Amino acid sequence: MLSTKIGILGGGQLGLMLLQASVDWNLDISVLDGDPDAPCSKLAPHFQQGSIQDFDTVYAFGKGLDLITVEIEKVNIDALEALEKEGKQVYPQPSVLRIIQDKRVQKQFYQDHGIATAPFVLTDSRADVRSNAAMLPAFHKLGKDGYDGQGVRKIATADDFESAFDAPGVLEKAIPFEKELAVIVARRPGGEVRTFPVVEMAFHPEKHLVEYLFAPASVTREVEDKAVTLAVEVAEALGITGLLAVEMFLTKEGDVLVNEVAPRPHNSGHHTIRANVTSQYEQHWRAILDLPLGDTSSFSPAAMVNLLGEPGFEGPARYEGIEKLLAEKAVFPFLYGKKITKPFRKMGHVTVMSENLELLTEKVDFVKSNIRVIS
Amino acid sequence: MLSTKIGILGGGQLGLMLLQASVDWNLDISVLDGDPDAPCSKLAPHFQQGSIQDFDTVYAFGKGLDLITVEIEKVNIDALEALEKEGKQVYPQPSVLRIIQDKRVQKQFYQDHGIATAPFVLTDSRADVRSNAAMLPAFHKLGKDGYDGQGVRKIATADDFESAFDAPGVLEKAIPFEKELAVIVARRPGGEVRTFPVVEMAFHPEKHLVEYLFAPASVTREVEDKAVTLAVEVAEALGITGLLAVEMFLTKEGDVLVNEVAPRPHNSGHHTIRANVTSQYEQHWRAILDLPLGDTSSFSPAAMVNLLGEPGFEGPARYEGIEKLLAEKAVFPFLYGKKITKPFRKMGHVTVMSENLELLTEKVDFVKSNIRVIS
Numbered sequence: 001m002l003s004t005k006i007g008i009l010g011g012g013q014l015g016l017m018l019l020q021a022s023v024d025w026n027l028d029i030s031v032l033d034g035d036p037d038a039p040c041s042k043l044a045p046h047f048q049q050g051s052i053q054d055f056d057t058v059y060a061f062g063k064g065l066d067l068i069t070v071e072i073e074k075v076n077i078d079a080l081e082a083l084e085k086e087g088k089q090v091y092p093q094p095s096v097l098r099i100i101q102d103k104r105v106q107k108q109f110y111q112d113h114g115i116a117t118a119p120f121v122l123t124d125s126r127a128d129v130r131s132n133a134a135m136l137p138a139f140h141k142l143g144k145d146g147y148d149g150q151g152v153r154k155i156a157t158a159d160d161f162e163s164a165f166d167a168p169g170v171l172e173k174a175i176p177f178e179k180e181l182a183v184i185v186a187r188r189p190g191g192e193v194r195t196f197p198v199v200e201m202a203f204h205p206e207k208h209l210v211e212y213l214f215a216p217a218s219v220t221r222e223v224e225d226k227a228v229t230l231a232v233e234v235a236e237a238l239g240i241t242g243l244l245a246v247e248m249f250l251t252k253e254g255d256v257l258v259n260e261v262a263p264r265p266h267n268s269g270h271h272t273i274r275a276n277v278t279s280q281y282e283q284h285w286r287a288i289l290d291l292p293l294g295d296t297s298s299f300s301p302a303a304m305v306n307l308l309g310e311p312g313f314e315g316p317a318r319y320e321g322i323e324k325l326l327a328e329k330a331v332f333p334f335l336y337g338k339k340i341t342k343p344f345r346k347m348g349h350v351t352v353m354s355e356n357l358e359l360l361t362e363k364v365d366f367v368k369s370n371i372r373v374i375s
Numbered sequence: 376m377l378s379t380k381i382g383i384l385g386g387g388q389l390g391l392m393l394l395q396a397s398v399d400w401n402l403d404i405s406v407l408d409g410d411p412d413a414p415c416s417k418l419a420p421h422f423q424q425g426s427i428q429d430f431d432t433v434y435a436f437g438k439g440l441d442l443i444t445v446e447i448e449k450v451n452i453d454a455l456e457a458l459e460k461e462g463k464q465v466y467p468q469p470s471v472l473r474i475i476q477d478k479r480v481q482k483q484f485y486q487d488h489g490i491a492t493a494p495f496v497l498t499d500s501r502a503d504v505r506s507n508a509a510m511l512p513a514f515h516k517l518g519k520d521g522y523d524g525q526g527v528r529k530i531a532t533a534d535d536f537e538s539a540f541d542a543p544g545v546l547e548k549a550i551p552f553e554k555e556l557a558v559i560v561a562r563r564p565g566g567e568v569r570t571f572p573v574v575e576m577a578f579h580p581e582k583h584l585v586e587y588l589f590a591p592a593s594v595t596r597e598v599e600d601k602a603v604t605l606a607v608e609v610a611e612a613l614g615i616t617g618l619l620a621v622e623m624f625l626t627k628e629g630d631v632l633v634n635e636v637a638p639r640p641h642n643s644g645h646h647t648i649r650a651n652v653t654s655q656y657e658q659h660w661r662a663i664l665d666l667p668l669g670d671t672s673s674f675s676p677a678a679m680v681n682l683l684g685e686p687g688f689e690g691p692a693r694y695e696g697i698e699k700l701l702a703e704k705a706v707f708p709f710l711y712g713k714k715i716t717k718p719f720r721k722m723g724h725v726t727v728m729s730e731n732l733e734l735l736t737e738k739v740d741f742v743k744s745n746i747r748v749i750s
Contacts, residue, residue: 016398020398023394024395025710026710042421045418048416067397295705297676322400332399334399335400336401
């Protein structure tokens with residue numbers, strides 16, 4: 001199966017890290033992305049510029065391959081379904097992508113399968129949102145096309161209704177949570193699953209973007225078990241082949257609720273490249289190639305800091321402070337090679353490792369105050 | 376310095392692993408190799424087919440770059456010297472390559488610098504070897520062009536003189552050694568050095584090829600210190616910028632002698648990709664880009680098994696047993712993507728990790744009996 005011709009839809013940083021992991025097994029990989037300068041463009045064994053949302057482009061790309069995967073959900077699912085019908089392996093399956101791609105369908109899926117999630121109503125318009133004042137405080141999420149914190153609006157009081165999307169979405173009750181957790185599950189076609197240790201995420205206060213995370217999460221064994229069980233429950237309900245990253249809320253009452261999921265490698269697993277026996281990227285290959293899943297245990301507690309484009313800078317990217325980071329023990333910057341930086345654009349990440357949470361926190365602070373992505 | 380245009384002479388497996396490590400920093404890398412199907416050919420951001428031993432080819436390749444490095448010693452040093460004179464950074468330095476490329480010069484260098492090494496005589500011909508019967512038992516090594524165990528002949532008794540090379544070489548007294556050890560040293564332009572933990576190598580009985588190794592070596596702290604000190608001594612005597620892999624003999628008397636060195640990432644450091652905080656490949660980039668050297672400590676004891684082409688098979692390579700290996704905990708095959716296998720050709724390696732030497736030994740045996748590279 002190592003000679004399988006593999007295609008990745010999307011050539012961003014997740015694709016890049018998948019490529020890096022694929023080197024060990026000499027996988028034959030083609031990447032499709034609309035941007036000729038995408039992070040994968042120089043490194044992919046085969047790179048094709050083209051829209052991952054266009055039926056004909058995706059279909060033609062997949063025709064010459066054996067196995068197609070994704071590094072982003074926003075792809076042409078019709079084309080993937082057509083390819084699947086013709087006998088191509090498509091993992092995650094188009095049916096799973098269809099559920100996840102639309103946050104409305106995703107939420108409904110949780111409800112239908114008795115999976116714990118925050119209360120919500122489906123809304124078709126801004127007027128619809130207004131008529132659900134009882135849900136406030138809440139978040140309004142676009143059904144489709146949201147990414148990296150785009151497509152989410154906080155509706156704290158009736159004064160915020162103006163900022164709701166006037167398009168199909170989900171109005172979700174804001175949960176007064178204690179922490180946000182994530183678990184990455186890998187599942188093989190036959191059903192074998194394996195999970196990575198629970199991580200704890202800190203989000204940027206305004207941008208709804210992961211700012212940094214700690215692994216493992218500082219939670220009780222009981223919460224850990226709940227989170228892992230819930231994540232596996234979602235993966236099994238979906239019947240996904242590949243990785244599923246499950247983001248969850250830990251409520252003040254100690255309950256764990258699914259927030260949302262991603263059917264691919266995820267920001268909350270970047271640190272596994274350095275800190276775990278098997279990285280999430282290698283695990284994705286193992287799962288979709290139907291190979292035995294790898295050991296997910298970690299060598300050391302770790303934290304991951306996202307390197308976001310500094311506000312106020314837009315243009316050719318420059319990383320300031322890399323050398324200071326490299327001079328520290330077990331501080332590992334990973335740069336995505338995007339030519340242009342923009343405020344809050346994900347430009348890279350930094351993994352740090354240390355024996356305990358206190359030292360990790362110090363290292364995270366050090367990283368945050370010593371590196372900037374400017375222009 | 377991360378925007379430096381970098382060239383690697385040689386596109387084999389060491390180049391491939393250098394490329395893999397370069398992904399984290401988005402380095403801009405060009406690779407030159409004579410084989411259009413070399414392991415790096417598909418993955419390198421820029422790949423050029425051409426002879427690394429031809430002056431004009433190497434010179435033209437280097438002209439458009441800022442920094443040139445190597446993954447093999449057998450390159451055109453005159454071209455590198457010309458490039459260095461024009462202000463290009465060439466690491467390891469051509470002067471160092473000149474010493475190492477010829478085993479005769481290398482041995483003389485040790486003697487001149489008081490570096491402990493096995494007794495030897497320089498020989499110009501087979502007749503010369505015959506006239507040094509007092510050195511027997513000995514090894515006769517070709518001055519130039521030996522690699523992967525080619526270019527070494529055992530001359531145990533006068534009966535073996537016929538197998539000596541009739542070309543300039545070194546006749547080196549066979550040391551009744553206890554173990555063969557290796558230490559990889561990294562050295563920055565300013566002189567900062569850092570070493571990886573001492574490893575212990577087991578060679579194939581006939582082929583003079585590393586068959587497997589254990590890290591760390593099972594030696595006393597005193598021997599460890601001697602080996603590290605000696606390795607650093609050689610790196611400093613050479614004044615090398617980059618990695619220097621130093622292979623050594625531990626004699627039955629507990630002395631440590633330099634056997635030979637390689638000015639680049641080395642077979643004896645493959646396991647560092649999985650088992651150490653910083654891999655030898657990342658460390659090479661750090662050293663030659665004049666960045667702070669990384670922490671070399673290991674997460675776990677490890678062993679590395681070379682995957683050699685099975686005797687009796689020559690043709691398109693096929694790896695038999697990969698799936699069995701992947702089903703084991705912390706067993707990591709790395710395949711080099713060479714199209715053609717030949718008896719004893721280096722086709723890949725397998726890193727295994729475990730808590731102790733006994734479990735490592737079991738895993739090594741498991742790997743050796745479960746995987747074959749055939750055609």
